[in-house]
Amino acid sequence: MRPIQVFDDKMEGSKAIARHIAHLVKRRREEHKPVVLGLATGSTPIGVYEELVRIHKNEGLSFDHVVTFNLDEYYPMRPSSQQSYSWFMHHHLFNHIDVPAQNIHIPDGALAKNHIPAFCRGYEAAIKNAGGIDLQLLGIGRTGHIGFNEPPVSADSITRLVSLHPITIEDAARDFGGISFTPTEAITMGISMIMQAREIVIAGWGPNKAAIIKKAIEANIDEQIPASYLQTHPSVKWVLDKEAAAELSEMTVHTDA
Numbered sequence: 321m322r323p324i325q326v327f328d329d330k331m332e333g334s335k336a337i338a339r340h341i342a343h344l345v346k347r348r349r350e351e352h353k354p355v356v357l358g359l360a361t362g363s364t365p366i367g368v369y370e371e372l373v374r375i376h377k378n379e380g381l382s383f384d385h386v387v388t389f390n391l392d393e394y395y396p397m398r399p400s401s402q403q404s405y406s407w408f409m410h411h412h413l414f415n416h417i418d419v420p421a422q423n424i425h426i427p428d429g430a431l432a433k434n435h436i437p438a439f440c441r442g443y444e445a446a447i448k449n450a451g452g453i454d455l456q457l458l459g460i461g462r463t464g465h466i467g468f469n470e471p472p473v474s475a476d477s478i479t480r481l482v483s484l485h486p487i488t489i490e491d492a493a494r495d496f497g498g499i500s501f502t503p504t505e506a507i508t509m510g511i512s513m514i515m516q517a518r519e520i521v522i523a524g525w526g527p528n529k530a531a532i533i534k535k536a537i538e539a540n541i542d543e544q545i546p547a548s549y550l551q552t553h554p555s556v557k558w559v560l561d562k563e564a565a566a567e568l569s570e571m572t573v574h575t576d577a
């Protein structure tokens with residue numbers, strides 16, 4: 321995949337990402353090796369998961385050697401709640417493929433607050449024990465967040481409890497039936513763990529993301545634009561639809577694509 325790929329629509333972009341992931345999963349299986357995927361939630365990856373489920377069902381791709389680590393979870397949040405990212409992942413992906421339950425890792429939004437730091441240290445240790453993340457899938461928030469690393473955030477931030485930005489709360493409020501029911505905190509992997517992934521694929525669809533995507537790719541690296549840290553990653557691919565890419569300068573698209 322090239323560093324910036326622009327597709328006519330999100331369906332095409334999602335299929336390209338799914339094929340790329342499927343290829344890695346297949347290759348590792350042939351090598352009899354596990355593969356560690358860092359996964360995102362939200363509206364952006366839904367089409368990717370749909371296509372991976374289709375490839376599993378129609379083409380027989382097995383995920384039984386796949387280990388997954390999700391980026392984040394709202395806090396407080398019971399995993400069984402339909403608004404949890406745990407529920408989201410099972411509904412859109414895990415319930416439909418053969419990934420072993422013990423290989424699935426999602427931050428626990430039901431912990432007592434004083435247990436969160438130790439949980440976060442354990443989460444990072446589990447990623448390292450699994451061999452590190454081979455491929456990290458990301459979306460981008462309108463604040464420029466990746467995971468729930470809201471601005472300002474430092475490059476060495478670790479997995480931790482964070483406060484959500486008011487814009488992020490506003491965007492999430494649709495799923496919670498209003499701002500007053502929306503969590504204001506989350507547990508998220510930090511920038512430092514995201515940047516350690518061997519490969520990063522970040523997707524963006526629709527006009528609402530165009531302005532922040534331009535900043536993340538074309539502005540200087542800045543703690544106020546968390547996704548701008550990706551500029552220093554050796555293997556990052558932006559997969560965009562035309563609307564999300566609309567504000568990129570011609571130079572960026574043509575130089576990189």
Ligand code: F6R
Nearest residue numbers: 360361362363364459460461467
């Ligand atoms: C979700 C996550 C977030 C989302 C971002 C975009 O696990 O880490 O960074 O990727 O908020 O959300 P959507 O895709 O709903 O626009």
